[in-house]
Amino acid sequence: MRNLLATLGWPALAGILAALLILDRWVLPNGVGNAPGQAAASYHQAVRMAAPSVVNIYTAKVVTERPNPLLRELQRRRLVPPQQPRRRWSQSLGSGVIMTQEGHILTSNHVIAGAELIQVLLHDGRTTAANLVGYDQATDLAVLQIDLSDLRPIVRGDANNLRVGDVVLAIGNPLGVGQSVTQGIVSALGRYFYEPNVFEDFIQTDAIIHPGNSGGALVDSSGSLLGINSVTYSNSGQANTSTSIGIGLAIPVNLATFVMDDLINYGEVIRGWLGVSVEPAGGQGPDSRRPALRVDSVSAGSPAEKAGITVGDYITHIDDEPVADGRITMMKIAMLKPGDRITVTVERGQQSLDLQAIISALNLSPDY
Incomplete structure (x- = not known):
């Protein structure tokens, strides 16, 4: 009996061990079944690739201090002699990203707004003054340029391929302590918070x-x-x-590079304009099941008027792409150039019309 069990047991045991080896090596995801203390996945290579392209930015400007209200009142009554307003240097800090071999750096406009001196510290320890190429208040972006050799422009990804839940790393100069990295995930896409005519995504x-x-x-x-x-x-x-408590927001690289290219090439951002004000259809229109934007107004002389778009039309597609969100539609039109042609599909009564519009330049009015 014992010999029979031994004869039957060894093949079964060998089969179980082989199955476990196959599961561990070819079937189970990486890291599953790791021994206690074994190293988890690392983002070292990602940081090693990106970090040399991220710079620290230090700015300084002269500010005039407001006198104490009591002192101002005493001066008004001539109880104390008048004094010249006190002026001092105000310093701030931020971060930037090297985008081109020619030394163009993208940063936030609020980092350098009003600065009289801008100093850049590179990852390799070099420092240099930076010149302001241009800024765009609508997106809070600015472009600087430095004159140094052997720069490491960052590799550009595509934010259009992002998914909620993707792992991301934030690299910058927090609190002035030096370059640091934090890790998280994409929590949401297409967020906006402020004025309707501000370009947010x-x-x-x-x-x-x-x-x-x-x-x-x-x-x-x-x-x-x-x-x-x-x-x-x-x-x-x-x-x-001024605080890290809250929701972290980043401007997609596609929008940021669009702004940067215009600032470098033209000194300003040239945005496309159609000239309509729209609202989500909200289940109205000839086909309430189809997403659409109801046209509330059409600007006189605008590309929309010239194309034949009228108040009460329901825009369903632009260049055969369905529309549903007015802000997303605004962003797509704004990233066109004057002279670009688009096909606007509208529903009017029981008709579906394909109207041809030639985009013109936006003057930052609140409609599209």
Whole structure:
């Protein structure tokens, strides 16, 4: 009996061991079944690729201090002699991303706004003054340029391929302590918070963004740039650049590079304009099941008017792509150039019309 069990048991035991080996090597995901203390996945290579392209930015400007109200009143009564307003240097810090071999750096406009001196510290320890190429208040982006050799422009990713849940890393100069990295995930896409005519398309992340991170890089797990870290949105309902408590927001790399290219080439951002004001159809229109934007107004002389779009039309497609969100539609039109032709599909009564529009330049009015 014992010999029979031994004869039957060894083949079965060998089969179980072989199955476990196959599961561990070819079937189970990486890291499953790791022995206690075994190293987890590392983002070292991603940081090694991206970090040399992220710089620290230090700015200084002269500010005039307001006199104490009591002192001002005493001066008004001539109880104390008048004094000249006190002026002092105010310093701030932020981050930036090297985008080109020619030394162009993307950063947040609020990092350098009003600065009289801009100094850049590179990852390799070199420092240099930076010149302001241009800025865009609508997206809170600015472009600087430095004159140094052997720069490491960052590898650009594509934010259009981002998914909620993807791992991201925020690299910057938090609190002035030096370059640091925080890790998180993409929490949401297409976020907006402020005025309707401001061009917002934020990536929301739970990677911690401290003061000083503004203008730094948001990269994927391979080190490619996905966005420019912008602000933290707090529960006060305001953009917050002085605390890390809140929702981290980054400007997608696609939008940031569009702004940068225009600032370099033209000194300003040239945005496309159609000239309509729209609202979500909300289940109305000839086909309430189809997403659409109801046209509430058409600007006189606008590309929309010239194309034949009228108040009450329901826009269903632009260049055969369905529309549903007015802000996303605004962003897509704004990233066109004057002279670009688009096909606007509208429903009017029981008709579906394909209207041809030639985009013109936006003057930052609140319609599209």
